[in-house]
Amino acid sequence: MLQTDLVEKCKNNDRRAQLKLYRQYCDAMFCVARRYLHNREDAEDVVQEAFIKAFRKLHQYRQEIAFGAWLKRIVINNCLDRIKREKERLLSVEDVFPEISGEETEGWMVENSLSPKMIAGAMEQLPEGSRYVTMLFLVEGYDHEEISEILGITEVNSRTLLFRGKKKLRELLKAYRKV
Incomplete structure (x- = not known):
């Protein structure tokens, strides 16, 4: 089955297609999450959240880019969001790192x-x-x-x-x- 066909079936809430797409990308997305999160369970949670978000927002996916790249961006954003939530207070980047020439x-x-x-x-x-x-x-x-x-x-x-x-x-x- 072609990737575009699989994504289209997922857009129509085909659970088998969603499972197939999940199995196709879950290991790679877990590796991405582990680069950002030290805790294995946190990385697993982020990947699960990313797939849920991806399936909910699949209508926003443009096939101009690879599905894996689109999903990877969701995973990275979820990782960064989790890291931010764990911080009590974040300083702005401008305060921590002033611009250099x-x-x-x-x-x-x-x-x-x-x-x-x-x-x-x-x-x-x-x-x-x-x-x-x-x-x-x-x-x-x-x-x-x-x-x-x-x-x-x-x-x-x-x-x-x-x-x-x-x-x-x-x-x-x-x-x-x-x-």
């Missing part, structure tokens, strides 16, 4: 000797604001316009946070190499 660096690469676990561990040590921007940019592949929409920040702040996140990540990864 300079362009972001291009062609950012890490050495092959660094394991994915080391890189993930280093990313977890980044300050929260720059961690999410860095993950959205480097891991998820979003551009600054999309990141600014997802996080509710300006594109300038997205660039600033990415610049700082990459700089700090480089420092952390250098420390791993010395170990």
Whole structure:
């Protein structure tokens, strides 16, 4: 069955089609959620909430983009919402990270000797604001316009946070190499 046919059946509340679509994407979406949430149960909850939201708002899905990309954005937004809810009080990004001048660096690469676990561990040590921007940019592949929409920040702040996140990540990864 074609993806578009499956989505159309889901729009008509076909439970079998919904289950099939769920099974097709649940593992990948769980992996995305785990990159943002440390607790397995929270990640599972977010994925379930994302599927419920996706099925409720399926009429808004435009087939110009892949269904998986659309769903991934819902999962990421749900993760970020959960993180925000857990905070008692959030400072605005502008207060925490004032704008800096300079362009972001291009062609950012890490050495092959660094394991994915080391890189993930280093990313977890980044300050929260720059961690999410860095993950959205480097891991998820979003551009600054999309990141600014997802996080509710300006594109300038997205660039600033990415610049700082990459700089700090480089420092952390250098420390791993010395170990």
